[in-house]
Amino acid sequence: MNDGSADFYNDGSTDQVTVLENVTAFAKYRIRPRVLRDVSKADTSVTVLGRKISFPLSVSPAGIQAIAHPDGELATSRACARRGIHMGVSSFANYSVEEITSAGLAVGPIGHVMQLYTMKDRALQERIIKRAEAAGAATHDDSFVAFNSNAHSWAYDIPWLRSRTKMQIWIKGVLTAEDVMLAREYGCDGVVVSNHGGRQLDGVPATLDALPECVAAAGGKIPIHIDGGFRTGADIFKAIALGAECCWIGRPVLWGLAYDGEKGVETVLNILHEDFRRCMMLAGCKNVSEVSPASLALAGQGRPLTRL
Numbered sequence: 001m002n003d004g005s006a007d008f009y010n011d012g013s014t015d016q017v018t019v020l021e022n023v024t025a026f027a028k029y030r031i032r033p034r035v036l037r038d039v040s041k042a043d044t045s046v047t048v049l050g051r052k053i054s055f056p057l058s059v060s061p062a063g064i065q066a067i068a069h070p071d072g073e074l075a076t077s078r079a080c081a082r083r084g085i086h087m088g089v090s091s092f093a094n095y096s097v098e099e100i101t102s103a104g105l106a107v108g109p110i111g112h113v114m115q116l117y118t119m120k121d122r123a124l125q126e127r128i129i130k131r132a133e134a135a136g137a138a139t140h141d142d143s144f145v146a147f148n149s150n151a152h153s154w155a156y157d158i159p160w161l162r163s164r165t166k167m168q169i170w171i172k173g174v175l176t177a178e179d180v181m182l183a184r185e186y187g188c189d190g191v192v193v194s195n196h197g198g199r200q201l202d203g204v205p206a207t208l209d210a211l212p213e214c215v216a217a218a219g220g221k222i223p224i225h226i227d228g229g230f231r232t233g234a235d236i237f238k239a240i241a242l243g244a245e246c247c248w249i250g251r252p253v254l255w256g257l258a259y260d261g262e263k264g265v266e267t268v269l270n271i272l273h274e275d276f277r278r279c280m281m282l283a284g285c286k287n288v289s290e291v292s293p294a295s296l297a298l299a300g301q302g303r304p305l306t307r308l
């Protein structure tokens with residue numbers, strides 16, 4: 001990968017405010033460690049989208065992965081299958097959804113999530129939906145309105161999608177309680193709190209800062225996922241403690257791909273898994289459901305967070 005591609009991957013938009021804040025937001029929280037708890041059988045697995053995955057992480061959809069490595073999305077899919085987590089497939093992948101799913105399935109069971117942009121060309125959208133469904137993807141999500149069409153709406157598009165697929169419908173790119181309420185109202189299956197890795201509108205909140213209001217608005221009725229700036233196991237732990245069901249990573253996978261293809265992605269996923277497991281154990285949590293607001297304090301304060 002050349003310097004230009006590295007910049008393309010790493011950059012945020014405009015003044016780089018949101019891309020930076022996605023990462024620094026985690027420092028607002030401290031982890032409250034617990035001692036003398038038997039965590040010898042600590043279990044990091046969770047059930048997400050109806051499938052058990054090895055820990056609460058998935059790979060965010062990212063376009064044109066062959067820039068990082070010639071195997072592109074095929075390598076990512078294989079690494080996800082080997083590490084037992086879900087993979088998001090971009091509408092702008094270098095390989096077809098059929099090739100990507102069969103690459104992963106040749107390694108082991110894996111769930112793919114199809115990412116669908118709002119597009120002016122509905123016939124094209126429909127073809128993508130049908131192919132993703134036939135290839136066995138669990139869901140697709142709908143985001144990034146400015147990219148393709150700005151004429152989409154809750155009232156028209158969600159029923160339109162529902163009438164065309166049995167897959168779950170998740171909305172990626174939500175940052176407000178208002179939009180979580182709408183997602184609930186229109187019967188969406190879940191929401192990914194995301195600001196597109198700080199690459200869309202600069203100046204929107206860090207996703208971790210938006211998470212508590214989104215979790216509160218979901219009220220336990222729909223699952224809330226999150227991406228943006230997750231780089232360590234402790235980052236994942238903090239978002240889970242604040243009520244996310246699962247975290248997603250974008251750039252770290254692209255870095256792993258550029259470093260060593262499938263093996264590089266697997267290394268990234270291994271590091272994050274072990275880091276998350278260690279964090280959970282040192283916080284005294286035997287399983288992911290024990291990770292709660294009480295596992296955290298605000299920086300500079302010792303008191304547990306009691307509610308969001």
Ligand SMILES: Cc1cc2nc3c(=O)[nH]c(=O)nc-3n(C[C@H](O)[C@H](O)[C@H](O)COP(=O)(O)O)c2cc1C
Pocket residue numbers: 008009010022060061062063090091092115143144172194195196197198199227228229230248249250251252
């Ligand atoms: C190079 C690059 C390409 C991306 N392509 C897509 C895409 O095709 N579809 C999409 O929904 N999001 C895309 N995203 C956004 C990611 O899905 C994700 O929201 C973001 O990268 C998460 O932040 P992180 O990179 O800090 O982990 C892309 C992000 C990057 C960095």
Ligand SMILES: O=C(O)C(=O)c1ccccc1
Pocket residue numbers: 062063064092196199
């Ligand atoms: O760069 C991006 O953020 C992005 O979403 C994208 C979309 C299509 C192809 C490559 C990247």
